[in-house]
Amino acid sequence: MADKVLMKGNEAIAEAAIIAGCRHYFGYPITPQTEVAAYMAKKMPKIGGCFLQAESEIAAINMVYGVSSTGKRVMTSSSSPGISLKGEGLSYLAGSDLPALVVNVQRGGPGLGGIQPSQSDYFQATRGGGHGDYHMIVLAPASVQEMAELTVKGFDLADKYRMTSMILADGTMGQMMEPVSLDFDIKPETEKPWATTGTKMEREHNIVNSLSLVPEELEMLNLKRYERYKIVEENETMYEEYMVDDADIVIAAFGIAARVSKNAVNEARKQGIKVGLIRPITLWPFPKAPFEKAAEHAKAFISVELSMGQMIEDVKLATNCKRPVTLCNRVGGMIPSPEQVLKAIIDVNNGGVK
Amino acid sequence: MAFDLKNQCDNVAVADLDIVNPYFRTKDSLEDFKERNIRLICSEYANSNLDIPALPQDMYAITDDRTLKVILDIGGDDRGALALGRLAPQINEENNFEMLMVINKFRPLTPDADSTIEVMREVEGAGGIRFTGLVNNSNLGEETTAEDVLKSMEYADSVSKMSGLPVVMTSVKEELYDELNGKIPNLFSLKLQEKPVV
Known part of the structure; x- marks a missing residue:
């Protein structure tokens, strides 16, 4: 057996979830994430796990809620319109402080949109998606290897902080094939003394619930939850920096946009333009520190996105609007080319874009 | 394969019957086929945003036109192969076909002969x-080495023995062809038609 296997991004997520101990998957097919469900359908019955194609996305996320209440690792996956349907369930998971892994392999929107890759669910993912004050840990892979690694990481973080981890990928990441090493460092799962596993007449009942009858108590719950979120912000931010130290121009990009941008950075460097790349791996918590630091020397920032400009707001916030931030984008299922990004770099370098 | 077949026969078509994955389609190579006068039989909606399991409207030409040599892409698993069932009676009746299973020991669901035979069935x-x-x-x-290919020969032999089917060829990217030529029987050089993503 070779060290690596050749996998699609979607397959890598499914296999990594199984390696991480997930034995419960609930979902509903939708392009471009269907292979996650298809892989689970093939493998789960062979390893004593549960694959269930629910009657809808709403049913699937509520099944996730049920299994999570029992303390078991559980996941669902979908693509943009399906994630919208899951929005209510995401809020209930947060309101009940239940861990779960949710995968969004984004497609063009809004509405039914199209099946080609997109990053236009950034706001939905990083601002919550459902109702109420809450956050999810949002992980943005930029390779098939990271699709696998961040899935394992996502389960660990979800359990540790009793939150939903979302893998925010795009159609390209889901469909592309790359060699993957599945040799992960699997940590023992976090103890879950809160899980509803039966009292055996030895303890008080555990109650999993998102309804609070007393407003003062609900306020306290929200405040405590945000104290936990603060710890996540302090400890769990992940990002990659590429040639940022001496950069006059810094690109912000994640997922497939970061891969395209890296090519453009290399080309621009050949032309003598000092440009670098900050690739957020956690989109929430957003890696503010590297942007703050870069703003001390960089003249300008460019946010490269497959959206009408969503992460750009976080880049502006992270840099306190000290430097101009311009947008380089394609939407509707289109991907910016390295040439388009290079042109944006040259324009900014010439001071042509404000 | 289609280009090779076209060098041997006149009336050649490629049919994409994959109803599952609308992302990567043979239609991507439409211009290349047109240039070589190879007919492409694929869903009208391939490469569009319409995500429905549609079959090509001219799919019956595959069996109706008996002068036509057709390469069928039926997808990689049982769900993909379902569409083939519609043509199976005619194909079996004419009994002038080859059905090749492309095997890869580095894929997660077919790492050994047992699992590969399972997918085959x-x-x-x-x-x-x-x-x-x-x-x-x-x-x-991209990371494939000549050593990887050599290592895979034992796997291919096991699948061959268990299934009773011959290994018709071993295909490698063209960069590895010279290194492996002479070491592996029936070596086929693959020229990748589509550029990998960045």
Whole structure:
């Protein structure tokens, strides 16, 4: 057996979830994430796990809620319109402080949109998606290897902080094939003394619930939850920096946009333009520190996105609007080319874009 | 393969019957086929945003036109092969076909002979046609080395022995062809038609 296997991004997520101990998957097919469900359908019955194609996305996320209440690792996956349907369930998971892994392999929107890759669910993912004050840990892979690694990481973080981890990928990441090493460092799962596993007449009942009858108590719950979120912000931010130290121009990009941008950075460097790349791996918590630091020397920032400009707001916030931030984008299922990004770099370098 | 077949016969078509994955389609190579006068039979909606399991409207030409030599892409698993079932009675009746299973030991669901045979039986069950041969296409994408291919020969032999089917060829990316030529029987050089993503 070779060290690596050749996998699609979607397959890598499914296999990594199984390696991480997930034995419960609930979902509903939708392009471009269907292979996650298809892989689970093939493998789960062979390893004593549960694959269930629910009657809808709403049913699937509520099944996730049920299994999570029992303390078991559980996941669902979908693509943009399906994630919208899951929005209510995401809020209930947060309101009940239940861990779960949710995968969004984004497609063009809004509405039914199209099946080609997109990053236009950034706001939905990083601002919550459902109702109420809450956050999810949002992980943005930029390779098939990271699709696998961040899935394992996502389960660990979800359990540790009793939150939903979302893998925010795009159609390209889901469909592309790359060699993957599945040799992960699997940590023992976090103890879950809160899980509803039966009292055996030895303890008080555990109650999993998102309804609070007393407003003062609900306020306290929200405040405590945000104290936990603060710890996540302090400890769990992940990002990659590429040639940022001496950069006059810094690109912000994640997922497939970061891969395209890296090519453009290399080309621009050949032309003598000092440009670098900050690739957020956690989109929430957003890696503010590297942007703050870069703003001390960089003249300008460019946010490269497959959206009408969503992460750009976080880049502006992270840099306190000290430097101009311009947008380089394609939407509707289109991907910016390295040439388009290079042109944006040259324009900014010439001071042509404000 | 289609380009090679076109060098041998006049009336050649490629049919994309994959109803599952609308992302990567043979239609991407439409212009290349047109240039070589190779007919492409694929869903009208391939490469569009319409995500429905549609079959090509001219799919019956595959069996109706008996002068036509057709390469069929039926997808990689039993769900993909389901569409083939519609044509199976005619294909079996004419009995002038080869059905090749492309195997890759580096894929997660077919790492050994047992699992590969399992997928083989599923595809045959769904498509209603028995395989006639194997193509050993074991690869790790861009990272494939000659050593990887050599290591895969034992796997291909096991699948061959268990299934009773011959390994018709071992396909490798063209960069590895010279290194492996002479070391592996029936070596086929693959020229990648589509550029990998950045």
